Amino acid sequence: MTDFLLAAAIFVLAMVALGLVRILRGPGDADRMMAAQLLGTGGIASLLLAGSATGEAATIDVALTLALLAAFASFAFVKAHPAPRQDESAREDDA
Numbered sequence: 001m002t003d004f005l006l007a008a009a010i011f012v013l014a015m016v017a018l019g020l021v022r023i024l025r026g027p028g029d030a031d032r033m034m035a036a037q038l039l040g041t042g043g044i045a046s047l048l049l050a051g052s053a054t055g056e057a058a059t060i061d062v063a064l065t066l067a068l069l070a071a072f073a074s075f076a077f078v079k080a081h082p083a084p085r086q087d088e089s090a091r092e093d094d095a
Contacts, residue, residue: 005053009046016042033077040070 019042022035044063051059 002053005049009049009053012042012046012049016046029077029081033074037070037074040066040073044070 016039019035019038023032023039026032026035044067047059047063047066051057051063
């Protein structure tokens with residue numbers, strides 16, 4: 001079972017590495033932030049898999065800490081880049 005968990009962790013890391021392309025070539029800031037969140041989620045998943053495979057409690061603690069930091073990062077991004085608001089005339093044109 002340990003070999004399977006480690007292989008799954010390596011597979012998740014390989015898929016996350018493909019997400020780096022979106023960060024480097026993303027068309028907008030929101031796309032880049034979502035790709036960074038995906039990288040964080042994949043990193044957390046691989047750390048949890050590796051921690052379960054090796055039995056190291058510290059690895060699981062690091063993964064949970066990274067999950068908490070990812071939540072703060074997305075909150076900070078939303079506060080720094082609020083969504084654009086539509087004015088009344090644009091809503092009437094759409095109706």
